[in-house]
Amino acid sequence: MKDLGKTKYCLGLQIEHMHNGILVHQSNYVENVLKRFNMDNANPVSTPMVVRSLNVDKDPFRPCEKNEEVLGPEVPYLSAIGALMYLTNCTRPDISFAVNLLARFSSSPTKRHWNGIKHIFRYLRGTVDLGLFYSNNAKEGLLGYADAGYLSDPHKARSQTGYVFMNEGTVISWRSQKHTLVATSSNHAEVIALHEASRECVWLRSMTQLIVTSCGLEEDRDPTLIYEDNVACVTQMKEGYIKSDRTKHIPPRFFSYTQDLMKSNQVEIKYVQSSNNTTDLFTKSLPTAIFRKHVHSIGMRHAHNM
DSSP states (O other), X not given: OOOOOSOOEETTXXXXXXXXXXEEEOHHHHHHHHHHTTOTTOOOOSSSSOOOOSSGGGOXXXXXXXXXXXXXXXXXXXXXXXXXXXXXXXXXXGGHHHHHHHHTTTTSOOHHHHHHHHHHHHHHHHOTTEEEEEESSOOOOOEEEEEEEEEEETTTTEEEEEEEEEETTEEEXXXXXXXXXXXXXXXXXXXXXXXXXXXXXXXXXXXXXXXXXXXXXXXXXXXXXXXXXXXXXXXXXXXXXXXXXXXXXXXXXXXXXXXXXXXXXXXXXXXOOGGGOGGGGGTSOOOHXXXXXXXXXXXXXXXXXX
8 A cells, every 4th residue: 555645636526735724626627527518618607597587487497388399319418417416516516506406307408498507607617616625724613504495496386405514614515405395385494494404414413523533632512503594493493392373284303303403402503694694505596796705605715816
């Protein structure tokens, strides 16, 4: 066995060791993907998707309509989705929502959906070297944010779960996924999202604690903070029961699991203003200024600025 020094490249991930931390990015992979789909000379845009119209009939991301032509096999829609999914699962949480949304139309994509794919490529053209920066000066422990986009898919009455967990100020786990059941209110949708975030939190706590103890470091026994921007949801979790006619139909499992974690001092739910909830990145399309704010807040940085 030979020691080759610090890891610099692994499964398409580039790892740059700096004096103040580590930057993990996939600029080479992004360049190759852009060339593969003939988008290497595209004009950059500032966000991975346009802000969606409130008019359902004008939504460019609506399903294929009856008289609309479905793209043929000559358009590499599935290949593009696969390439983007690997990117978003590794180092690019900023495109998670856009990729998740467009992946829904893989069985019957139209020109509208393909234009959405090309919009993501144009965004990548302008952010090739954007990656995750893990500072060696950060002092924050594990914390999370949870959110839901109520009726994010108005065509099928489905909401969107989003959560993000950070350690030492940079994201280590994230998710953007459409609900499999209909949420009857924004509160209902938020409860489901918080339940999913709590499940992820348990795994992250066990993993980080194993690493800490293996390295001989002091174990943090404080509960992990999960921030949520729905007042009713936070109140219900803290009070430990459902007391409203509007929420009594919600399956107990969505409440009980998180409440058990709170009782065992593993999780603490706290309210955060919607404007400071970084999980908006994973539940909706955002204007440029807000999008860039949240991208920066989860620890994403450009290699050329480091």
